[in-house]
Amino acid sequence: MEREKIVWIVLVLIIIFLVWKTLKELITPIVYGIAATYIVYPFYNRIRNKVGNPWAKFIISGIVTGFSILFLLGVTLWITDALKNLYIYLDSFFSWLGALRVPQALSAVFDAMATSFPEKLRDLLLKYTLSIPKLALQLIVFLAVFYATLSNADFLAEEIYSLLPSTNRRLGEKLIEKVKETVDAILKTWLFFSIMKGMFLAIGFYIFGLSNVAGAIAAGILCAILELLPVVGGWIMWVVGAIILWHRSPLLAILFSLYGITTISPLPDYTIKPKLTKHRAKVSSVVALVGIFGGIMAFGAVGIILGPIAIGLLFALIDAWKEIERPKRLSKAHHSQDV
Template identity: 40%
Template sequence: MRVETAVWAAVSIGALYLTWETVSPILSPIIIAATTAYILYPIHERLERKIGGRWSALTLTGILTVISLLFVFGFALLINDVKYSLANYVDTFVDWLLGLNLPPSAYEVIQKISLGISQRFNSYVLGYTYSLPTLILQVVVMVFSFYGILVNASTIKREVYSLIPPSNRNLARELIDSGAETLNIVLRGWLLIGVGKGMVLALLFRAFGVSDVGGAVAAGILTVIIELLPVVGGWIVWVGGVAYLANQGQVLPAVLLTVLGFSLVSPLPDILLKEKISRVKWGVDAIISLLGFIGGYIAFGFVGIIIGPVSLGLLKTLIEEWKEIKERSP
């Protein structure tokens, strides 16, 4: 019996190892596909009632495929310009922060964060610049995974709940609910709003001639990143654009950019959507989100902005549950 158990254990470990080695290179696109499916699932449910589940999934997958191909072509054409412009914006923003009257420890944290972001971004750019076929293959994996997740969403949900042990069902459900709540706040709250603001600001920068296409895209990316920070927001970026136009003597474009930036980027959208994003901007959830974003990005790359906040949210739920158990125990 012991020999048989040892053989099965060895086979299981070998299978798990081979599975991990197979899946790990394509883990990022699978996570991105799952994230996108989660964001778009309410739309999928509405379309499913009208045209059926498979046609709804095919429609959304077709749209995602077109956007992904445009992204690949844009990446190939603009990545170097975006990289240099983004590095310049980040350096300017960090210099501005370091110019404030901050404690010495804050200076070290800011410098380490900026260095980690720059190194990670450069590694991504170099990796994909010299291997565009790898990027295309990952896009293919993402598109097919997205379709499969949407079509089998109900089955996946049932299987996840069926794996919950009866003895720990309440704790497991709390963890699932906590993960879902964090995903709602991060993805449908911050991410959608932040990406929308970044796209609007990129269009404004290009329309008013603040920068070229690469610089405008970099400004949009920087806006999304700054939206992570509590209290501050994308207004910092459009204020920089206004200062540039004013310095060039373009008073009317500067005034128009001020009005549009205030109305469409920040802070007016933050005020109107306060209920949607307030938990990300202030309080304990803001600290958890910020630490999760930064730590997750440095540890796992771009998919870390999803993994980090969710993992810290689950840890927070576990600690709260442990405290309740201790309070209930005699």
């Protein structure tokens, strides 16, 4: 009996190892495909109620496929140059950031980012320059996972809940809810809002003649990164752009400032963001910051999702442990009072 158990354990470990080796290079598109399904699922439900299931899948899949192809073309044509410009922007930004007087904890975070981000950008630059066919393959996997997950979303949700153990089912449900809260707060609100501001800034930089396409994309990426930081924000980018334009034409500088105030900051922060976060759990900006940037440093691009989820799960486990220990402490307190 023991020998049979050992054989089965070895067989399971071999299968897990083979699966890991098979999927290791495709973890990023798989995770992003599942995350994209979770993000668009509410829109898919609304469309499905109006036009039916087949047409809803066709419309949503078509939109996601179109954006994915545009992304691949952007990587092929512009992102390489954009990353070079972003590297220059970040180097200047971190030099300026290092001169600020901030708390020691934030200073340590900024120093770590200043060290790690240039290295990550260098890796990304080489990856996208030399591995366009690999990126195209990952894009195909992303679309396949997205379509399969979207088609079987209800079934997969039921399966996940059915796999929860009966003894600690409440803890499992709490962990799933924590993942949902984190993904909602990070992806649907924080990252989405930051990316939209970055897109508007990139459009503004190009329209007002502040930079070419590659430089505008780089400025937009940097704006999205700055929006994730708790102390500074994307408004720095449009202020810098307005200062540059002021030396060329004060009228253009004023128009660009109005554009920045309306589309980047602070107007959207007081009008649109409260509506996005109204019915969602709030995640601490420091926790989200550490989760996103720590995840990127540890896992690469997929760390944008895995990092915050990991920290969210840790807090869920701590809360569950507190709930388990609270009755024990109360019973001990009552017992000591009786004594």
